[in-house]
Amino acid sequence: MEIKFMWAPNMSVNDEIIDAQHKELLNQINTLLDVVFNEKDISIIKETVDFLEKYIHGHLEYEEEYMERHLYPELSHHKEIHDKFNQRYTEFKKSLEISGPTKEMFSEVETFLGNWWIHHIGHEDRKYAEFIKENE
Ligand SMILES: [Fe+2]
């Protein structure tokens, strides 16, 4: 399957660690997309979903700490967006358990996970990057 979600240099937040996390995150979403599309074994899909969940939690936590360290004034708003994402991810996991991998689920991974992250990295995360660049 083609690589669907790709990090691009214009998505950089000027921090090597966070950029690396964003790249890895998009990689893993591509993997999940591939697994949901091709894998008949539900346990492998669940493993991938769980792995991605842990990775996402680690990233969001790191990023929130980073924004706090740099005194980003929109931190609480940004955290709200992260929290909403986490809630939706939990719902996504539940529906996977209930209905298994379906075609709808595949497009959900694509739109909810992939497009959400591309947008979030390219817009919301860029906002703290801009703030830090201007203020430090
Ligand atoms: Fe991020």
Ligand SMILES: [Fe+2]
């Ligand atoms: Fe973020």
